[in-house]
Amino acid sequence: MSILVENGVLKVSGAQDKLRQKGQEKPDFLSDYTLIDIETTGLSPFRDRVTELGGIKVRNGEIVDEYSHLVAYSGSNKVPAFITKLNGITEEKIVNEGVAVDEAIHDFRNFIGDDVIIGYNVNFDLNFVYDLAKKYGEALLTNDYVDVLRLARAYYPKERHNRLIDCMQRAGIAQVEQHRGLDDSIDTKKVYDDFRENFTPELLENAKNKIKNLNLTEGELNPWELGFRNPVNNKKVVLNGHIHMDQDDAEKMINNMGGQAQDDLTAATNYLIMGDHDFFNRNNEALTKASELNKEGGQIKRLSESFFLSMLDDWARS
Known part of the structure; x- marks a missing residue:
């Protein structure tokens, strides 16, 4: 299992079908x-x-x-x-x-x-x-x-x-x-x-x-390798629900890219990444907690896995 950028194209084991199958630059x-x-x-x-x-x-x-x-x-x-x-x-x-x-x-x-x-x-x-x-x-x-x-x-x-x-x-x-x-x-x-x-x-x-070639799960990456469009830089991220990405790999990627993978939501969380089906489940406990934290001043953005991967793919191709 791995998450890579090969010749500017994001490659995600287990979740490749959630990405647009565009060509190569x-x-x-x-x-x-x-x-x-x-x-x-x-x-x-x-x-x-x-x-x-x-x-x-x-x-x-x-x-x-x-x-x-x-x-x-x-x-x-x-x-x-x-x-x-x-x-x-x-x-x-x-x-x-x-x-x-x-x-x-x-x-x-x-x-x-x-x-x-x-x-x-x-x-x-x-x-x-x-x-x-x-x-x-x-x-x-x-x-x-x-x-x-x-x-x-x-x-x-x-x-x-x-x-x-x-x-x-x-x-x-x-x-x-x-x-x-x-x-x-x-x-x-x-x-x-x-x-x-x-x-x-x-x-x-x-x-x-300048086209990116990076292993996002191997080790911490330098800012010059990631560029200034890095979508998870300084972001605190929680993964929730049925995620097609390997969760361990996804958390390694977030940490290696200058973010912080969290086990649980806090008022400081930036992104709640939810499985595509969980995203529409209004009875989800994490969604309820995020709403409560936002009422108390938090600024948690809820993203589907597909949307999050699209953000990463746009960055990989930039």
């Missing part, structure tokens, strides 16, 4: 690929919705096809005001111009096909598209991918921020970001092409070496 400069960018109502694929799917298909370095559609749902199509301010997408636009979600994800998944996927901070997009494809019975999104953000960090190692707009401005591509799927796809390709012209073999090798 492979930093490189390709001539043939599909580049994607999506818009959403928020940051979490567990509670937010895709509002727009955008992408371009590239062959021999040239755009040969485009995909761009707003996504409409049979239920709510409300868009938070701050999202509308950012990209102009409104509920009215989605209702009037959007494609039904089942049709949109079917077409978008076919548009991607078996291509290597490229995007900017693309793991964010992959999570949403993966979940949507799975929900509507499309082929799982297991394609390997290139994250242009990884290349940006290698090219601009001393910069505090390496957002898409930062790279666009530094390269003189544009001064503003549209925050629309197709427009941002095209701009991301321009940044990718700029890196292609200016990268050295050493920079590319550096980007590849």
Whole structure:
């Protein structure tokens, strides 16, 4: 039994089926690929919705096809005001111009096909598209991918921020970001092409070496190995219920990553990790105790095992 990160992919004995079976990140400069960018109502694929799917298909370095559609749902199509301010997408636009979600994800998944996927901070997009494809019975999104953000960090190692707009401005591509799927796809390709012209073999090798390879259960890890996105750093964590991870391994992982695995809940506990089925059991004793502690000033967050593993996987791929 073990919990590992191999080439940026989280591997968890006994619980691998709870993770998205996404492909592997492979930093490189390709001539043939599909580049994607999506818009959403928020940051979490567990509670937010895709509002727009955008992408371009590239062959021999040239755009040969485009995909761009707003996504409409049979239920709510409300868009938070701050999202509308950012990209102009409104509920009215989605209702009037959007494609039904089942049709949109079917077409978008076919548009991607078996291509290597490229995007900017693309793991964010992959999570949403993966979940949507799975929900509507499309082929799982297991394609390997290139994250242009990884290349940006290698090219601009001393910069505090390496957002898409930062790279666009530094390269003189544009001064503003549209925050629309197709427009941002095209701009991301321009940044990718700029890196292609200016990268050295050493920079590319550096980007590849930043992909994590760690044994999370072998021994305490150094902060520089874990990075600043470590989701359990300084967190006190309690595991409860039917957890598919080996509990001893999970506790070793938490402690090795700078957290503290607790045997019981206290007012200082940060996370209560519950088995997926236990998460919905309102009669759970640990849940009752967490609620009581929170009423007394605690700030215990209740997470399902699947959600917790998704957090870890996002960190492993960052």
